[in-house]
Amino acid sequence: MSQPVEVDVVIIGGGLAGLSAARRLDRAGVEWLLVEGSDRIGGRVATDVIDGWRMDRGFQTLNTAYPRLPALVDIDALDLRYFTSGVLVRRCGELHRLENPVREPLMTPQTLISGIGTLTDRLKFAALATRCATLPVHRLLDMPETTTQEMLRAAGLSHRIIEEALRPFFSGVFADRTLDTSSHVAAMVLRSFARGRIGVPAAGMAALPAAIAGPLPFPQLLIGARALAVGPGMVVTEGGEVRCRAVIVATDPIGAATLLPDRLPRPDVHSLTTFYFGADRAPVDEPILLLDGDRREIIANTVVMSNAAPEYAPGGKSLIAATVVGISAPSGASETVIRVELARMYGVPTDDWELLGVVTVPQALPAARPPQTRLRKPVHLGDGLFVAGDHRDSPSIQGAMAGGWRTAGSVLASLGARVGV
Numbered sequence: 377m378s379q380p381v382e383v384d385v386v387i388i389g390g391g392l393a394g395l396s397a398a399r400r401l402d403r404a405g406v407e408w409l410l411v412e413g414s415d416r417i418g419g420r421v422a423t424d425v426i427d428g429w430r431m432d433r434g435f436q437t438l439n440t441a442y443p444r445l446p447a448l449v450d451i452d453a454l455d456l457r458y459f460t461s462g463v464l465v466r467r468c469g470e471l472h473r474l475e476n477p478v479r480e481p482l483m484t485p486q487t488l489i490s491g492i493g494t495l496t497d498r499l500k501f502a503a504l505a506t507r508c509a510t511l512p513v514h515r516l517l518d519m520p521e522t523t524t525q526e527m528l529r530a531a532g533l534s535h536r537i538i539e540e541a542l543r544p545f546f547s548g549v550f551a552d553r554t555l556d557t558s559s560h561v562a563a564m565v566l567r568s569f570a571r572g573r574i575g576v577p578a579a580g581m582a583a584l585p586a587a588i589a590g591p592l593p594f595p596q597l598l599i600g601a602r603a604l605a606v607g608p609g610m611v612v613t614e615g616g617e618v619r620c621r622a623v624i625v626a627t628d629p630i631g632a633a634t635l636l637p638d639r640l641p642r643p644d645v646h647s648l649t650t651f652y653f654g655a656d657r658a659p660v661d662e663p664i665l666l667l668d669g670d671r672r673e674i675i676a677n678t679v680v681m682s683n684a685a686p687e688y689a690p691g692g693k694s695l696i697a698a699t700v701v702g703i704s705a706p707s708g709a710s711e712t713v714i715r716v717e718l719a720r721m722y723g724v725p726t727d728d729w730e731l732l733g734v735v736t737v738p739q740a741l742p743a744a745r746p747p748q749t750r751l752r753k754p755v756h757l758g759d760g761l762f763v764a765g766d767h768r769d770s771p772s773i774q775g776a777m778a779g780g781w782r783t784a785g786s787v788l789a790s791l792g793a794r795v796g797v
């Protein structure tokens with residue numbers, strides 16, 4: 377389909393938020409067009425396949441407890457490969473295990489004797505995670521909003537368990553080492569981790585946006601069509617002007633503030649870098665996240681992807697992902713440091729590992745400091761202009777999907793159309 381001159385709604389951006397919005401508008405029978413500036417859909421969720429290695433554009437996982445997921449995709453069809461629920465922590469030369477306290481309420485002997493924090497710490501953390509997993513969402517959001525750091529301290533957790541396990545864990549999730557992220561966002565993350573399983577599709581994370589887009593009429597997704605300007609009732613791309621009744625700006629947060637400078641502030645964003653290595657042998661047998669409890673603050677987490685998803689590596693080899701918070705420019709020096717750190721964390725030599733790629737995502741996640749307005753920032757900006765994305769809900773796959781869905785509902789209400797569930 378060539379670019380039409382008039383539709384009901386133009387969606388700008390084909391990431392998870394834009395695609396989720398399209399699904400809701402499509403179901404309501406509204407005429408819509410999605411313009412995506414790059415050469416593919418999926419936005420920040422993408423997979424590169426190189427010589428049989430499957431490398432997501434930055435280590436990320438899907439949580440089966442994300443509430444918006446079942447409405448948008450057939451989870452079984454994603455063919456998920458799962459990671460162990462819980463983490464390993466390398467501290468003072470030893471590996472310690474922390475189970476997911478909700479899935480393993482009685483704690484295994486390994487968690488009971490774990491050297492991470494004290495037993496009281498582990499019981500208090502179990503109580504916090506159980507609260508997040510079991511209280512209704514509105515009760516969690518009624519709690520006073522602070523930072524993640526303050527939430528962990530208020531739960532009575534010691535400085536030691538925060539520094540040795542929880543800071544490395546949350547810093548990888550939020551791309552924020554300061555733990556300034558809103559406690560409401562942290563509570564929702566703990567809720568998802570405690571209730572769900574984390575995994576990756578056998579074909580790579582790009583299978584997720586592909587599955588969301590699957591039922592959409594393909595010609596209405598205009599790929600390679602960058603929006604240059606937006607105004608009430610119109611979007612301009614290189615292909616010309618499209619007139620419309622409503623516009624949904626579902627770009628990344630900086631892109632949204634650039635297109636609508638008078639209506640949206642320019643947000644802070646956090647960066648992530650993932651180093652991918654190939655090895656003949658896996659350094660551990662389990663598909664489990666390994667955290668650095670030695671407070672070196674170089675690698676936030678590392679995981680052997682192919683232990684969960686053998687499809688991520690060719691011919692029985694192993695794919696190892698190591699995530700660094702911030703931008704780590706690929707260089708000989710940074711590679712050497714990462715190899716040394718990985719050797720310490722896994723307790724094996726890494727000299728013969730092949731560096732396959734370094735993925736830097738400067739705008740990986742929007743900063744989500746308090747207040748986050750109950751994870752529902754306004755999406756109707758007036759004059760038929762709407763905004764959607766992880767920066768309006770929560771900085772996650774769930775936030776992007778739920779945000780797109782919510783914004784489409786707001787558009788339908790403003791158009792007087794039937795509002796789907």
Ligand SMILES: Cc1cc2nc3c(=O)[nH]c(=O)nc-3n(C[C@H](O)[C@H](O)[C@H](O)COP(=O)(O)OP(=O)(O)OC[C@H]3O[C@@H](n4cnc5c(N)ncnc54)[C@H](O)[C@@H]3O)c2cc1C
Binds near residue numbers: 627741
């Ligand atoms: C390395 C990394 C790890 C992550 N880990 C996790 C994780 O483990 N779990 C989790 O839940 N979340 C994770 N996330 C976050 C999650 O991927 C994002 O929150 C989510 O994908 C954001 O989707 P979005 O649709 O809001 O924005 P985006 O994915 O940024 O989509 C915006 C789209 O708009 C397009 N666009 C921009 N400007 C224009 C324009 N002018 N015209 C047309 N199109 C335009 C872009 O090309 C893009 O396709 C991670 C993110 C990264 C980068």
